[in-house]
Amino acid sequence: MFVQILGSAAGGGFPQWNCNCANCAGFRNGSLRAQARTQSSIAISDDGVSWVLCNASPDIRAQLQSFAPMQPGRALRDTGIGAIILMDSQIDHTTGLLSLREGCPHQVWCTDMVHEDLSTGFPLFNMLTHWNGGLSWNRIELDQSFTVQACPNLRFTPLPLRSAAPPYSPHRFDPHPGDNIGLIVEDLRTGGKLFYAPGLGQVDGPLLEIMAGSDCLLVDGTMWDDDEMQRRGVGTRTGREMGHLAQNGPGGMLEVLEQLPGPRKVLIHINNTNPILDEDSPERAELVRRKIEVAYDGMSIEL
Ligand SMILES: [Zn+2]
Numbered sequence: 001m002f003v004q005i006l007g008s009a010a011g012g013g014f015p016q017w018n019c020n021c022a023n024c025a026g027f028r029n030g031s032l033r034a035q036a037r038t039q040s041s042i043a044i045s046d047d048g049v050s051w052v053l054c055n056a057s058p059d060i061r062a063q064l065q066s067f068a069p070m071q072p073g074r075a076l077r078d079t080g081i082g083a084i085i086l087m088d089s090q091i092d093h094t095t096g097l098l099s100l101r102e103g104c105p106h107q108v109w110c111t112d113m114v115h116e117d118l119s120t121g122f123p124l125f126n127m128l129t130h131w132n133g134g135l136s137w138n139r140i141e142l143d144q145s146f147t148v149q150a151c152p153n154l155r156f157t158p159l160p161l162r163s164a165a166p167p168y169s170p171h172r173f174d175p176h177p178g179d180n181i182g183l184i185v186e187d188l189r190t191g192g193k194l195f196y197a198p199g200l201g202q203v204d205g206p207l208l209e210i211m212a213g214s215d216c217l218l219v220d221g222t223m224w225d226d227d228e229m230q231r232r233g234v235g236t237r238t239g240r241e242m243g244h245l246a247q248n249g250p251g252g253m254l255e256v257l258e259q260l261p262g263p264r265k266v267l268i269h270i271n272n273t274n275p276i277l278d279e280d281s282p283e284r285a286e287l288v289r290r291k292i293e294v295a296y297d298g299m300s301i302e303l
């Protein structure tokens with residue numbers, strides 16, 4: 001399977017438009033060696049022609065333009081997007097659907113919980129019905145693998161992950177399984193196995209086993225320190241409160257990944273405050289030592 005990283009940053013992107021933290025300011029004034037990154041989205045394909053988009057970010061237009069296979073020329077109006085899978089109903093993962101209105105109807109796969117949020121607090125499904133039928137909902141059952149017509153050789157298995165629903169969700173303070181999922185994607189021909197979880201707040205025993213059996217882990221790289229937002233003076237919420245496991249510290253992502261010698265390890269959904277964005281930082285060097293990669297826009301992975 002082909003995995004294309006369209007956007008590797010967390011919400012806000014890097015640099016974030018209104019942020020003057022050390023990373024964002026350093027990037028702008030040229031004192032920081034780092035790459036700009038758009039908001040979290042990947043595309044997966046079994047043939048390199050038809051693609052499944054995982055999350056539709058506010059940066060979707062630029063992301064599609066930056067990756068030629070997304071604009072095939074088979075018809076006057078055409079796209080490489082065959083289906084869209086939503087991992088949750090967060091703004092930075094769903095707003096791109098609005099920018100895809102010209103190509104409706106789209107096949108959208110998401111859980112009951114995500115569909116509810118996107119039909120009530122943030123009613124994308126309702127709004128887009130006015131564009132050629134809008135979004136055609138395919139329900140993700142939490143205990144069931146599924147395949148999509150566009151990529152028949154890929155099998156998707158959802159994994160409910162602990163997280164909070166967005167502020168506009170009717171069950172914001174009442175978490176449900178399905179608010180946030182990870183995905184196992186298997187290529188039934190090559191046997192390649194991807195574990196994708198851009199929002200991963202907690203790793204328990206069974207999940208660790210699933211990760212151990214994967215060829216590549218594309219996992220939550222949002223924050224280095226759990227209290228990074230406070231440290232950088234840009235917020236008060238911790239990573240844990242936002243459903244993200246920080247890399248550093250006891251029980252952090254570095255310790256989790258340390259237990260998994262087999263798979264290729266790639267951090268994605270990097271927040272603009274994270275010191276690993278600075279390619280000369282000690283934190284980045286620590287990742288290199290541990291053979292952990294940092295996803296960047298335009299990165300291609302083949303499994
Ligand atoms: Zn996000």
Ligand SMILES: [Zn+2]
Nearest residue numbers: 019021024272
């Ligand atoms: Zn910043």
